[in-house]
Amino acid sequence: xxxxxxxxxxxxxxxxxxxxxxxxxxxxxxxxxxxxxxxxxxxxxxxxxxxxxxxxxxxxxxxxxxxxxxxxxxxxxxxxxxxxxxxxxxxxxxxxxxxxxxxxxxxxxxxxxxxxxxxxxxxxxxxxxxxxxxxxxxxxxxxxxxxxxxxxxxxxxxxxxxxxxxxxxxxxxxxxxxxxxxxxxxxxxxxxxxxxxxxxxxxxxxxxxxxxxxxxxxxxxxxxxxxxxxxxxxxxxxxxxxxxxxxxxxxxxxxxxxxxxxxxxxxxxx
Numbered sequence: 537x538x539x540x541x542x543x544x545x546x547x548x549x550x551x552x553x554x555x556x557x558x559x560x561x562x563x564x565x566x567x568x569x570x571x572x573x574x575x576x577x578x579x580x581x582x583x584x585x586x587x588x589x590x591x592x593x594x595x596x597x598x599x600x601x602x603x604x605x606x607x608x609x610x611x612x613x614x615x616x617x618x619x620x621x622x623x624x625x626x627x628x629x630x631x632x633x634x635x636x637x638x639x640x641x642x643x644x645x646x647x648x649x650x651x652x653x654x655x656x657x658x659x660x661x662x663x664x665x666x667x668x669x670x671x672x673x674x675x676x677x678x679x680x681x682x683x684x685x686x687x688x689x690x691x692x693x694x695x696x697x698x699x700x701x702x703x704x705x706x707x708x709x710x711x712x713x714x715x716x717x718x719x720x721x722x723x724x725x726x727x728x729x730x731x732x733x734x735x736x737x738x739x740x741x742x743x744x745x746x747x748x749x750x751x752x753x754x755x756x757x758x759x760x761x762x763x764x765x766x767x768x769x770x771x772x773x774x775x776x777x778x779x780x781x782x783x784x785x786x787x788x789x790x791x792x793x794x795x796x797x798x799x800x801x802x803x804x805x806x
Contacts, residue, residue, distance in 0.1 A: 710784070
């Protein structure tokens with residue numbers, strides 16, 4: 537049911553993007569540790585926070601000050617917008633390019649003339665996208681490890697906590713990749729699929745902020761995938777990684793299963 541050659545080709549087609557993402561997120565984690573340890577960033581942030589309007593303090597969260605530690609700053613590096621953008625970029629581009637994009641160019645129609653099942657192609661792309669996202673998370677872990685090696689003052693960080701934070705980011709990215717695959721199975725053009733997946737992801741992202749600012753819509757909190765990736769809460773044991781894994785895993789499995797079904801039924805020549 538899985539085609540190894542297809543997964544290898546996936547990596548060959550996007551090796552520049554994957555290496556760039558690996559290096560980018562890794563160097564960013566090193567930079568976070570360098571700023572926190574070398575520039576006393578935590579002290580400066582605490583002073584800035586105390587001078588912020590109440591609305592901004594609410595946006596940052598009640599536990600912000602309690603999370604002002606090297607461990608908290610490192611965890612924040614796994615939730616920083618640039619890191620999220622890089623992980624989500626990989627999560628969206630791969631399935632959009634290899635389903636909707638190849639239908640658009642006719643490549644997928646040619647591929648299906650070979651003795652290979654459609655479900656094999658879809659499942660291989662799904663698994664390959666997950667594997668590519670592992671590479672991004674390993675880049676984060678490698679950057680954190682290098683930062684701890686360069687700055688011994690930060691070595692009190694619990695390694696298992698950082699592993700959990702990385703897994704949380706991976707689960708989020710896999711969920712995004714899975715519903716992008718579902719969108720791409722319905723849309724005939726890679727540009728439209730990418731735009732739709734990006735728009736939905738942005739709605740989820742801003743909704744995650746909106747529920748903090750307006751408590752009256754707090755009931756919408758569970759409906760954004762970003763609610764289930766909270767690194768700062770993971771380091772204080774106030775977030776349940778297993779529950780997040782269950783929810784994001786269900787989103788991924790349902791999206792993936794529906795994608796396989798739609799690709800099997802779809803007339804790709806239309």
